[in-house]
Amino acid sequence: xxxxxxxxxxxxxxxxxxxxxxxxxxxxxxxxxxxxxxxxxxxxxxxxxxxxxxxxxxxxxxxxxxxxxxxxxxxxxxxxxxxxxxxxxxxxxxxxxxxxxxxxxxxxxxxxxxxxxxxxxxxxxxxxxx
Numbered sequence: 001x002x003x004x005x006x007x008x009x010x011x012x013x014x015x016x017x018x019x020x021x022x023x024x025x026x027x028x029x030x031x032x033x034x035x036x037x038x039x040x041x042x043x044x045x046x047x048x049x050x051x052x053x054x055x056x057x058x059x060x061x062x063x064x065x066x067x068x069x070x071x072x073x074x075x076x077x078x079x080x081x082x083x084x085x086x087x088x089x090x091x092x093x094x095x096x097x098x099x100x101x102x103x104x105x106x107x108x109x110x111x112x113x114x115x116x117x118x119x120x121x122x123x124x125x126x127x128x129x130x
Contacts, residue, residue, distance in 0.1 A: 002026040002119030004095045009124030012085055018126060020080040022095030027118060029097075034071055034078040035104030038091035038126075045109040048093070049080060050101035058101050063089075085128045096120040 008020040020036065035050030049069040051057045057069050068081040078095065096104055097118040103109060104117075114120065 002097065004097060004119050004121035006093065006095045006121045006124040009093060009126050011127040011129065014085060014087055014128055014130050016085050016128070017081070017083045018085065020082065020093055020095075020124060020126070022078045022080075022121060024076045024078070024095075024097060024119070027097060029076040030073045032097045032118060033099065033101045033104065034069075034095070034097055035101060036069070036078075036080050036093055036095055037104060037109055038089075038093045040088075040091040043091075044107075045094075045114075046107055047103070047105040047109060050104040051078065052101060058105055060105060060107070082126070085126075087128045087130045089126060090128050091126060092123040093126050094120055094123045 003025045006022045031053050033052050036048040039045040049059045051069045051071050066084045071078045103113045
């Protein structure tokens with residue numbers, strides 16, 4: 001059974017930083033793409049960042065230059081370092097695993113898309129105040 005457990009969310013003022021961590025089990029971590037998507041109240045789910053099995057990272061335009069995704073295959077962990085946070089980054093952030101980054105970088109991730117993911121976590125809240 002695939003399990004993804006997130007940690008590290010919280011509240012911060014604009015311009016601050018947060019570090020999200022996700023630990024995976026029940027899957028072959030080394031050959032999976034790992035990523036983060038988010039959902040703000042009343043808005044669609046959107047991809048944030050994804051890192052391939054070979055450590056190639058990808059970001060959506062809204063977070064480029066501010067967020068950094070990394071992975072530690074020895075610890076089955078993926079980390080999202082979020083700097084220069086903005087109020088519009090406020091959302092529930094979810095960790096996910098899949099065979100590629102195709103879904104995890106979409107501007108709009110639907111329920112149908114979610115059904116294709118290898119696994120996803122329960123989410124961690126990030127709140128950025130102005």
